[in-house]
Amino acid sequence: MKSAVIAKLKQSPIPFILLYDIDDITSSEDILTSITSQGFQLVNYDDSIAFRYFFEKNFREKPDCNVKLVLKVTGYHNYMPYDIESSFYNITLSLKELFPGLSYSILKELDSELYNRLYRVYKYMGQNLSQRETLDFILKNLFGIYPETINKFTDLIKALIDFYYENDSLPQVVSDYLADLLMCKEDFKEYPVKKLLEGADSFFDYLQGQWEIFVKGLTSTLPIKSAVDFSHKDIKIYLGSLFDEGYLTPVRSDNIDNVPLWVHRGILIDELGQLRAIYNNLLDRLYDTLDNITSYKDWLQAAKDWAEILVIYNDERIQGRLDEKAFISISDMLNSRFRTWLFDNYNLLPSLSYARAPVMVHHIPWYINYRMGKDATQKAALIVVDGMALDDWLIISRYLNRNSSCRFEEKFCFAWIPTITSISRQAIFSGQIPRYFGKTIFSTSEDERHWKKFWAERGIRPDAIYYMRGIKHFNENGLRDIVENPKSKMLGLVVNMIDDMVHGQQMLRAGLHQNLRLWMEKEGFKKFLQTLLERNFDVYITSDHGHVSSVGQGNLREGLAVDRAADRVRIYEQGKNYETALKRYKAYKWAGYGLPEEYNYIISDGCYSYGKDNEKNLTHGGISIEEVIVPFIHIRKEE
Known part of the structure; x- marks a missing residue:
């Protein structure tokens, strides 16, 4: 399919192309990569004023004959200004054209990342497949699952272990189809088939619970039997890898005298x-x-x-x-x-599809809006834990998961670089790339206005949209009133506890982890989440950026001010000399993708920061994986 898309774009006799991508086909990573590798720059059309500014500044004023601009319009756009439409070569791309024999309604339910794979295995033979025939083709040819070979529960467990080793989930429409097929068989009626097909997290949570029952059955005098027969040869063969790679966790057991040796792999005997x-x-x-x-x-x-x-x-x-x-x-x-x-x-990430999960933090409100429409939910709460890194989330999640009746969908996404609060958090609440809020890029005071504007434009009444920051213990004045207000539909909440811990942390990561455990033992966060769920909010948790252990390489008092914890970056206005930062320090200039062009961004290299010589701190502002990739969690009540 990549070659078909490129061939279409190459038909243009001029370097400005208006692409009506009706089904958002070009939002997949492999197709985007192919487009850019051929010298095309793809820009999403969201707003005519913002686009005109971008176009005039980057193409009219300084044309580059080697770059062809692709202006992408997704869906059936009602109006395109005449002067833009007439200045560009118009191309239309659709699933109906690329997959003429498959059910269009089914194709529309798939993630764009699957289209290229589907294109490779599908050949139109003049026959139009029904919805069920299309689903059957996709299930077998894209995911290697053959329902006719799954006749017992053990067959299903084996098939799903194989599948979830390579994938995190089936598309919902495909999952529903498979569940319906299996539930028609008598042997599956007593099992939670739909839960197992919800995704890798749900499947391995179930498997973990069944392993605990299985071990208890071996060590107890009571007749306890797990639904999964782990002793079956087709399941047993996977156990070593499942425990070694962390899909399953060993369980505690006081009596292992009569337990077979192969079971010891999954029992906590020597914890260290x-x-x-x-x-x-x-x-x-x-x-x-x-x-x-x-x-x-x-x-x-x-x-x-x-x-x-x-x-x-x-x-x-x-x-x-x-x-x-x-x-x-x-x-x-x-x-x-x-x-x-x-x-x-990094420059490709903002254009990727957020249908399955946000790829970047500014996708988050768009994804929540998409999920609310798809799941027919009415209320949502987004909790942004300022400065929470992935390892922090792992500690928090273990406390939240204890005796939980909630369902956690765990994903990850990319923060905006440089990883400072005023840039990345503002992107979360506005749903915009930082280039479009350049005037407020050094402030967090606009988060509330951004949040309320985004949801008001999506039809939520202004008196149903709330924003609150400065939350630490979940007993702050006004918080309870917001949650319990019957009008509340959309909450944007900022938790500052981890950021405060990072600022004052002397024992680096080990000390932060210990403080996190003490904070979570008070159960304020957990009880607050339970309250939200009881009041029928879908709950989302994320972070604006993480943090990294750094070593100071000397204070640098140039550039625009950022908070001390963001000591890994210095920002210079265009025209200001930043050579000192590059010559005297281990540093480099960031490419500035998606950022206001009025500034240059100079980032400390490696694990260094612009702090006191050899002083160790937890900092952010750079591009380490700990700072850039953050958690995105969806929590719902277990049905």
Whole structure:
């Protein structure tokens, strides 16, 4: 399909192309990469005034004959200004044209990332497939799942372990189709088939619960039996990898005398020894990931594994017992390769589809709006935990998951670079790339106005939209009134506790993790989430940026002021000399993708910051993976 799209674009006799991408086909990573590699620059058309400013400044005033501009309009756009439409070569792209024999209504439900794969396996033979026939074709040819071979519950567990090793979920329409097929079979009526098909998180949560029951059944005198037969040869063969790679967690057991040896892999016998084994397995998997990066999604997995490593590495019970050289080596390699990848690919991320999950933090309100329409929900609360890194979230989530009746959908997305609050958090609440709020780029005072404007434009009454910041213990004045107000539909909340901990932290990450545990033991956050869910809010949790352990390389008192914790960046107005920052310090100029062009952004290299010589701190503002990739969590009541 990539070649078909490129061939269409190359038909244009002029360098300005107006692409009516009716079905948002070009928002997939592989197609976007192909388009840019052919010398095209793709720009989304959101607002005529903003586009005119961008076009005049970047193409009329300084034309580049090597770059062809593709102005993309998604969906059936009602109005395009005549002067723009007539100045561009018009092209239309649609799923009906690319997949003439497949059901259009089914294709529209798929994520754009799947279209290129589907194009490779589908050949039109003159036959038009029905909805069910299209679903059957997709299930078998894209996902390798053959319903006719799944006749027992063990068959389903095996098939889903295979599937979730390579994928995080099936498209909803495909999942519903498979669930209907299976539930027609008598052997599946007593099992939670839909829960297992909701995604990898839901499936492995179920498997974890069943493993706990299975072990209890082996060690108890009571007749306890798990729904999953882990002793079956088709399931047993996976167990070692499931525990080694962290899909399942070993459980505690007081009596293992009569437990078969193969079960010991999943029992917490030597906790520190198993922590060390998990740590080493994570290092191996991270090395393997770094050698095989093909997509931004690979970096999300790398960030998750690195966060797990950071949690173990900073666990006071095992500190000093792990391979320090291996930790430093992988850290250097990770961020060196991440930096190279960001310079080559970061500019593509804003244009990627957010249908399955936001890729960047400014996609978040758009995604929430999309989900509310798709799930027919009426109320949502977005909680932005200022400065929360992925490893912080892992600690928090373990407390929230205890005895929880909630369902957690865990995703990750990219913060805006430089990773400072006034840029990245403002992007979250506005739904815009920073270029479009350049006048307020150094302030957080506009977050409330941005948030209310975004939702008012989507039809939410102004008196149903609320914003509050400065939350730390969830007992702040006015917070309860907002949540309990029957008119409330859309909440934007900023939690400042972690950011405050980062600013005052003397013991670096280990101390921060310990403070987080103490904070979570008070259960204020957990009880607040329960209150939101009880009042029928869909809850989303995210962060504007993370933080990294840094070493000061000397104070630099140039550039525009940012908060001290963002000491890894200095920002200079255009025309101001920033050579000192590059020559005297380990630093480089960031490419500035999506940022206001009135400034230059000079970022500290490696793990350095513009602080007091050799002083160690937790800081942000740079482009390390700990600062850039942040959690995005959707929490709903368990049905």
